[in-house]
Amino acid sequence: MGVTVIRPAASAWMHVGEHLRRLREYADLLYTLSVHRIGVRYKQTTLGFAWALLQPVMMMVIFTAVFSVLAKMPSEGTPYALFAFTALLPWSFFNTAVSGGTNSLVSHTHLITKVYFPREILPITYVVAALFDFAIGSVVLLGLMSWYHVPVTLHALSLVPIVVLLAAWILAVSLGLAAVQVRFRDVGVALPVLLQILMFASPIIYPLSAVPAAWRDWYLLNPLAGIVSSFRDILLRQAAPDPYPLGIACLVTALTLPAAYLFFKHAEATMADLI
Amino acid sequence: MQAVRFDAVSKKYRLRQPSTRRHEDFWAVRDVSFDVGRGEMLGIVGHNGAGKSTILKLLSRITAPTRGTITLEGRVAALIEVGSGFHPELSGRENVFLSGSVLGMRRKEIAAKLDRIVEFAGVGPFIDMPVKWYSSGMYVRLGFAVAAHLEADILLVDEVLGVGDAAFQIRSFERIGELRREGATLIFISHDLSAIEKLCDRVVLMNRGRLIAAGSPRDMIAQYQTLVTDSFAAVTADAGSVSAGDARVENVFFRNPAGADVPGTRTGSPLVAAVDLDVSTEIDDAVVELFYYSRDGRTLHCQQSTAVSDGVVTLRPGRRRIEFFCESIGLQPGIYAVGASIRARHGSGVIDWWYGTRMLYVEPGKSMRGHFFAPHEWRWADAAAEAERHPADV
Numbered sequence: 001m002g003v004t005v006i007r008p009a010a011s012a013w014m015h016v017g018e019h020l021r022r023l024r025e026y027a028d029l030l031y032t033l034s035v036h037r038i039g040v041r042y043k044q045t046t047l048g049f050a051w052a053l054l055q056p057v058m059m060m061v062i063f064t065a066v067f068s069v070l071a072k073m074p075s076e077g078t079p080y081a082l083f084a085f086t087a088l089l090p091w092s093f094f095n096t097a098v099s100g101g102t103n104s105l106v107s108h109t110h111l112i113t114k115v116y117f118p119r120e121i122l123p124i125t126y127v128v129a130a131l132f133d134f135a136i137g138s139v140v141l142l143g144l145m146s147w148y149h150v151p152v153t154l155h156a157l158s159l160v161p162i163v164v165l166l167a168a169w170i171l172a173v174s175l176g177l178a179a180v181q182v183r184f185r186d187v188g189v190a191l192p193v194l195l196q197i198l199m200f201a202s203p204i205i206y207p208l209s210a211v212p213a214a215w216r217d218w219y220l221l222n223p224l225a226g227i228v229s230s231f232r233d234i235l236l237r238q239a240a241p242d243p244y245p246l247g248i249a250c251l252v253t254a255l256t257l258p259a260a261y262l263f264f265k266h267a268e269a270t271m272a273d274l275i
Numbered sequence: 276m277q278a279v280r281f282d283a284v285s286k287k288y289r290l291r292q293p294s295t296r297r298h299e300d301f302w303a304v305r306d307v308s309f310d311v312g313r314g315e316m317l318g319i320v321g322h323n324g325a326g327k328s329t330i331l332k333l334l335s336r337i338t339a340p341t342r343g344t345i346t347l348e349g350r351v352a353a354l355i356e357v358g359s360g361f362h363p364e365l366s367g368r369e370n371v372f373l374s375g376s377v378l379g380m381r382r383k384e385i386a387a388k389l390d391r392i393v394e395f396a397g398v399g400p401f402i403d404m405p406v407k408w409y410s411s412g413m414y415v416r417l418g419f420a421v422a423a424h425l426e427a428d429i430l431l432v433d434e435v436l437g438v439g440d441a442a443f444q445i446r447s448f449e450r451i452g453e454l455r456r457e458g459a460t461l462i463f464i465s466h467d468l469s470a471i472e473k474l475c476d477r478v479v480l481m482n483r484g485r486l487i488a489a490g491s492p493r494d495m496i497a498q499y500q501t502l503v504t505d506s507f508a509a510v511t512a513d514a515g516s517v518s519a520g521d522a523r524v525e526n527v528f529f530r531n532p533a534g535a536d537v538p539g540t541r542t543g544s545p546l547v548a549a550v551d552l553d554v555s556t557e558i559d560d561a562v563v564e565l566f567y568y569s570r571d572g573r574t575l576h577c578q579q580s581t582a583v584s585d586g587v588v589t590l591r592p593g594r595r596r597i598e599f600f601c602e603s604i605g606l607q608p609g610i611y612a613v614g615a616s617i618r619a620r621h622g623s624g625v626i627d628w629w630y631g632t633r634m635l636y637v638e639p640g641k642s643m644r645g646h647f648f649a650p651h652e653w654r655w656a657d658a659a660a661e662a663e664r665h666p667a668d669v
Binding site for chain 2: 002003004005006007008009010012026028029031032033036040043111112113114115116117269270271272273
């Protein structure tokens with residue numbers, strides 16, 4: 001029979017191994033809640049899952065109209081629609097998951113004050129649900145690539161570790177913001193604006209090469225920069241990703257995720273009292 | 276073998292004063308230690324705010340202690356109503372899986388128990404319907420049924436037996452008995468002293484965050500009653516001629532009009548409630564009161580000797596018995612806690628206050644809807660009825 005030791009809130013962050021073991025015990029809940037999240041999102045909508053397809057496509061159309069046709073944004077020789085969509089795909093993943101994940105705790109107050117389960121499951125389910133949309137969007141991207149006669153090769157599989165990195169970065173941001181939001185609801189209010197700023201601070205509508213060399217190192221501290229440009233390197237140029245931006249993205253994520261998790265577990269201990 | 280060990284546990288809450296923006300510390304639980312053996316059933320009693328619910332929250336890991344450690348051996352489950360975690364668009368079946376997983380069940384386990392859960396909740400034909408179409412009763416019952424089928428080594432029960440109708444309450448009681456026979460350790464929190472006495476092996480008494488005593492249910496309930504009486508008397512103390520101890524309520528029991536002892540009655544049927552008193556000093560103009568409480572401690576009904584007649588009730592020394600006769604009990608079917616008090620009509624001092632282990636069982640009788648039954652009649656009142664009643668006038 002398993003023995004559980006409940007320790008004071010102040011030392012909650014010290015027992016990482018225990019936390020991870022418990023998270024594994026709750027794998028079934030993670031699965032059920034994630035499936036629920038995906039299923040419920042498009043319930044009672046007429047178009048259903050088609051929305052997962054339509055959202056990025058509509059963004060692409062608008063971006064192409066505004067930034068390519070009107071603003072004549074450079075796109076490194078790729079058709080702008082494809083250029084934009086390649087970046088919009090990881091960006092939507094980030095945007096959807098972080099928006100949902102940050103609010104995931106305060107939107108489940110009724111559960112948090114009544115039942116125990118590892119709270120990180122809530123933000124994680126939003127990451128999983130957004131990953132599902134990402135998968136659907138990837139199919140659209142493949143279609144778009146063949147439409148523009150960009151070869152689709154096995155080289156695209158080298159994106160898999162990049163997607164894992166992206167998911168890790170998303171998780172780090174979601175865990176951190178969600179934990180802060182329990183105490184300071186300001187986060188939820190400021191989030192839409194922050195996300196908008198972040199989108200312009202990432203190479204979504206313009207290429208990474210357009211960033212002035214003097215700002216470049218600071219710019220790359222945003223892991224999305226390295227991740228999004230790797231998407232373009234791999235898919236549009238069939239090249240290996242530029243190691244420098246990607247390396248910085250890895251480093252920042254590797255430092256942030258453990259810190260965010262520990263911070264989250266520390267906040268978790270008294271979450272039910274504050275929420 | 277210990278299933279639960281509380282080791283010098285304290286829990287501090289920070290209360291923020293919105294006006295001064297200052298923090299104030301509040302110790303909901305202070306330096307509490309106790310053990311619960313495997314298979315044991317422990318009751319926790321105390322006033323509102325004594326720290327009972329905080330202990331349950333700490334045990335169920337909803338919140339962490341400020342100091343001290345809690346050791347639990349085995350799987351813990353809280354028998355709570357989590358219907359509020361239901362998603363309205365999903366069917367009953369889907370919600371059973373959802374709330375079952377939230378409570379820590381594995382999908383396989385839920386699938387295996389689904390039929391029993393549905394039967395327990397009594398929502399059979401509606402199980403594949405979105406729960407937004409459910410009545411509030413069905414909703415609550417389904418939520419509770421999921422929790423009741425958790426497989427747990429340690430079960431936490433908090434006043435949930437007030438959920439649902441009388442039949443459902445009885446089923447819930449039976450389910451607790453079943454879990455107990457399977458060897459589960461139970462920790463039970465309730466204002467319902469009769470249930471505590473019936474179910475528990477041992478009781479701990481809490482007061483203002485501290486554990487002040489532990490022992491047999493009978494002793495602890497007696498001590499709790501003294502605590503209640505003392506604090507009640509402290510509030511209502513009056514320097515009059517009567518004082519606590521001049522008379523005591525010994526017992527309350529029920530009879531039918533024929534004079535036989537009964538556990539209760541039916542809605543709309545008569546009931547005799549007898550109050551046994553032990554009077555040591557003569558009390559002029561006394562009032563004897565009988566209270567009926569819901570399981571969550573609300574006073575639903577009160578019978579008073581002074582409301583029945585204007586005559587002065589003088590209590591002479593000796594063993595006395597007062598019977599309250601009610602033609603038609605208005606309470607809904609269910610189980611009620613009972614209390615009784617003696618006080619002087621003039622002056623607010625309570626001479627004795629009894630909150631016993633007696634329960635009143637009310638079974639379904641006169642068909643009723645609404646919160647209570649009141650005796651009533653009906654008649655035709657239209658023109659045709661008038662003509663029938665007074666044929667000579669035509």
